[in-house]
Amino acid sequence: IDEPVAVVIEKAKRLAEDRGWKVVSVDPAAGSLEATDTISLFRFKDDIVIRARAAENGAASIIDMRSVSRVGVHDIGVNAKRVRQFLSDLSGTTTAAS
Template identity: 40%
Template sequence: MLVEWEFNNVKEMHEQIVDVASHLPRTKAIEQTDNYWHAVVRSLIFRFPDDLEILQIPSKGIIQVRSASRVGVSDLGVNRKRVDTLFSRLTKD
């Protein structure tokens, strides 16, 4: 699942999204640059790995968030829920 969010201050929002994402359960960051953050999120029971990526594109004023399963055909909506959780936690602040 890939979504794009528009923000006025992309750099600041990127930092906030990464902060929220890094505190999700069973999440381990594996790569980080100024514009990009990549983590592996493990499922609770079977520990299946999912990729969670956050990319800021300042020239377009957007942040892309991608959450995808590495294994299997269906994720049973887990990746959609993860992205929705990120957005809802951002809008609470």
């Protein structure tokens, strides 16, 4: 994403809050955000971690994200869908790197 790490993490925080995730920790300077999303009728919790690091040019960021269910073996694709949609929306809030 063509934005510095701290800016990307701040945007990720706003996007996470807009989704109703509970932001557990955020450190724009270190390029990290941790959150929890509660889903389904059974109130299952999924842990989400976003890390950003500066690209070689220093002006852009490389994003790594994971989402994992705390319980259960199968998530029926919920975590993968969450990651794809979040990264798509995060890229849409900035100019995506080519």
